[in-house]
Amino acid sequence: MRGRVVVEEGEVQAVEACSTDSTDIVLPAFVNAHTHIGDSVAKEAAVGLSLEEAVVPPTSRKHRRLREASREELITAIRRTMAFMQETGTAVFLDFREFGTEGALALRDAANTEPVEEFIFGSDEPDVLDVADGYGASGANDSSFGEHREAAREAGKPFAIHAGEPDDTDIHPALDLDPDLLVHMVHAGADHLSRVAEQDVPIVACPRANLVLDVGKAPLRDLLDHTTVALGTDNVMLNEPSMFREMAYTARAFDVTPREVLGMATRAGAEIADLNYGVVEPGRAAKLLVLDGDSNNLAGYEDVIAAVVRRAGAADVKRTVL
Template structure:
């Protein structure tokens, strides 16, 4: 049994309370209000809802390239690098990126893994040596679902994914797909596949938003990657008004998978509150895959991020939620509990 004292961002609304969190056997067993002298801020670990960890073999290699040149299959720089990387290098690179993510407060990630079964098993090998949860959306043929947790499609106009969609449904596994990144042309074809998760939706329009709302399809936005690739700005406010929205960092090649950076960028460049951004970075991603975390409450998995509220960076912060979302960084992390 362990106890953590300080200011707790409790429940789905992250209401700050003074108290303690008690965990036992990997589960939160109590959240108690009581006075204490701790300056720590305790919140759920982040859920990075969209990554491409295979990109770890070539970080910053795509600087200055367009979306097509950088990441679009099959001939982009990314895919050429993946094709030529040996398995040992790939696993080691992903392992190190997972280490960075874990040390900076990410307790789970949803990864779209290229290269079919071999790509999925390589990531399984890398993730087995880390404590954070890695949920793998596999690629290629539907048979990848024998080893992956779900299926991740590149885009509805890249190929016919109907067989893979059927395979995911039969396996009771989530089907995710990129949509609306360069333009809106692939959104309706993606929606026709009845996805469980949409990624990007930069060019979502009113009719798309209404259909997403009617089908309750969660969306993952990756605003920093969209900015780097110059594809536009996701309509985050409008998306939040229609459905659950989670936050992801996307291609490791383009940006470090830091949820601190993603939150600060989102809070400062979009019409959203700090509380909404923190929800996007925690509970929204967890709910998308049925993960029992992202919230500090009794019965949830013990996945806690302990922040030093008296660090040189945060010591004068007047609002703990604003401080975490807009200002905190890796140097403020005191402990990651998984």
């Protein structure tokens, strides 16, 4: 639609069709639905490593590097990654933060100077829910998370868990916990998807991270046919948290349409975190991304959604409205 978006006091007041000379493209700012932003202290540290060697606690390269980093180093690295997220059009990220309450507080302190918003899934002790927005479990094969699941329920906060990343053995146990969110589901089969649909559990897919760690490709078409699916960039150690790159890879590597991919990068993540944006319509918070539709990269596009999903990048960003 050609026209204008009217914003007042941080809220979309109107979306109006009208003639305009502007070539700008206005869309919802991105929601990066799964990150491990503490890994900003260890970029590219996992090159050539297996999943276990790269990220599995407590002996992985990631966790050794996190233990070695000072709090100051961690906060500085997180802030720089958040600044990059803003530069590439992200409004909020949903982060699985390691090291319990201390880790969650470090992320809060890092984020208090940045316009990009954090949504923290805390770890370790149930008391992390006093400072976190939800609880993020590593995987049902790692520990019994019944106590943590109940604590999240009592706190009225979401419980999320990794499932089906290296194989399918932790998927049914994860679903037994009645989670509010599943992450990965690379090895989901028909029986798992039936339960996902029945329990109405949304999923975050992280295609590039799965590629880097060589754990397989999620059945993304099947996931979308059964539930809400959002996109996340996962560990900053593995990939830069660019939703542009995540969308472009997803659109090319899976049986999905550009419109579906854009929804996964915006609306779906906002719905998962119960945020009042992800869609440009009256009454929504004005978290917007403005692209230069006449940039050297985008000029001449014929399908605006395909151009945004498959072609756009940081150089095309004119403004991220947060």
